[in-house]
Amino acid sequence: MTNIRVKHTLIDERSILELLQGYNLGPISRCSFLTRGLNDTYLIITPRKQYIFRVYRYGWRNKEAIQFEIDALQHLKNKTFTISHPIAKRDGTYLNEIDAPEGLRYGMLFSYSQGERPAINARNAQLIGESLGKLHHKTDDFHSEYNRGFKIDLNHLLDEPTAMILPVINKFFGKKVEGDVQEIVENLKTGLRNKELEIGFCHGDFHNHNMHVENGKIEVFDFDGAAMGFRAYDVAVSWWNLLTNYGEKEEECWEAFLKGYSSQRTLAKDDFASLPLLITARRFWLLGTMLQNEDVWGTNWINKQSLELFILQIKTDMIREM
Structure with missing residues (x-):
């Protein structure tokens, strides 16, 4: 059998649910794959709120680069600028390490932006x-x-x-x-x-x-x-x-x-x-x-x-x- 090399894996929702056990979200009604782009995005629905879980593409952003992004988002949140912001885990950290077949990837939970895409007018x-x-x-x-x-x-x-x-x-x-x-x-x-x-x-x-x-x-x-x-x-x-x-x-x-x-x-x-x-x-x-x-x-x-x-x-x- 030929050994295969993997460029990019799509992680099953059941594995995302396992990662979400590290958060104080309460019961989760649904986890569904939302969209694939430079990163993979999942919609998380609980009885009270919705969230977005992002899995960063392997090799696209390293841990330090994502920490920069977290700092920027926290800065904007503290300045009361309305953004989708990262949600901390119970241990106070933000990143989940994911041992994907292609290599180490990172996952992070975000608040969900209510409303809809602005029509252009x-x-x-x-x-x-x-x-x-x-x-x-x-x-x-x-x-x-x-x-x-x-x-x-x-x-x-x-x-x-x-x-x-x-x-x-x-x-x-x-x-x-x-x-x-x-x-x-x-x-x-x-x-x-x-x-x-x-x-x-x-x-x-x-x-x-x-x-x-x-x-x-x-x-x-x-x-x-x-x-x-x-x-x-x-x-x-x-x-x-x-x-x-x-x-x-x-x-x-x-x-x-x-x-x-x-x-x-x-x-x-x-x-x-x-x-x-x-x-x-x-x-x-x-x-x-x-x-x-x-x-x-x-x-x-x-x-x-x-x-x-x-x-x-x-x-x-x-x-x-x-």
């Missing part, structure tokens, strides 16, 4: 902008003794993804197009280096898919991409989401988002000017992340059509930036 866009402004304001004094393992900087957004992307571009389109893409990357890096950008704690993936709204209040979750870095990147991700997924509402909602953000925090001139560049950087980061994690997204989508769209988007971005 001017009112909600303003609320989302206000929420991001508050998040940045309340983390101005945040620090952690733990090393996150990355920063939201040029290396994370451009250098690392480009190392994954260029060989694929070369494979489908040849050296000429690869060179064109590399030139765009160098122009982005030059443009961003020439700006004095605010550095601080960032959510890293701030858009309406990572929050719920209930009774006019936004609650934010999924800080898996959070780190120290370019604050303007958080703003740019929200704009990227409007441009990419809600084009017909982009102008009105972008104006509303900026109104909300500026009601809580001033966006400096260089930070504002960097936003179009960071939208393009977001495209590189996302494509690189998808290529890096083929056990999440597979490889069927890696084809000439999807890559032509990426090239068109980054070239169109550069025209808008000029």
Whole structure:
């Protein structure tokens, strides 16, 4: 019999229930697998409350990186910022060690964000902008003794993804197009280096898919991409989401988002000017992340059509930036 190697296992709900015995949750009515992404998410239902249990992907975030995330979430909770926050076990710790076939993984229980994903309209866009402004304001004094393992900087957004992307571009389109893409990357890096950008704690993936709204209040979750870095990147991700997924509402909602953000925090001139560049950087980061994690997204989508769209988007971005 051939010995198999495992990239990623889906842990049975019965094993999750065993891990939950370490918490003061009382009777558990249901544990169900909710969604697979860069991490695996389970919905936990008790007679009184709902929770989220996350199992971190092996090799994606190490223990120290997750401890950084816990510190950030605790900081925001203490500052009364509405988030899905980690729930401690009876022994006061947060992490569960899971001896999975592929290696050591970590699990953590979170509070459940009530409500639903915000529909994109001017009112909600303003609320989302206000929420991001508050998040940045309340983390101005945040620090952690733990090393996150990355920063939201040029290396994370451009250098690392480009190392994954260029060989694929070369494979489908040849050296000429690869060179064109590399030139765009160098122009982005030059443009961003020439700006004095605010550095601080960032959510890293701030858009309406990572929050719920209930009774006019936004609650934010999924800080898996959070780190120290370019604050303007958080703003740019929200704009990227409007441009990419809600084009017909982009102008009105972008104006509303900026109104909300500026009601809580001033966006400096260089930070504002960097936003179009960071939208393009977001495209590189996302494509690189998808290529890096083929056990999440597979490889069927890696084809000439999807890559032509990426090239068109980054070239169109550069025209808008000029």
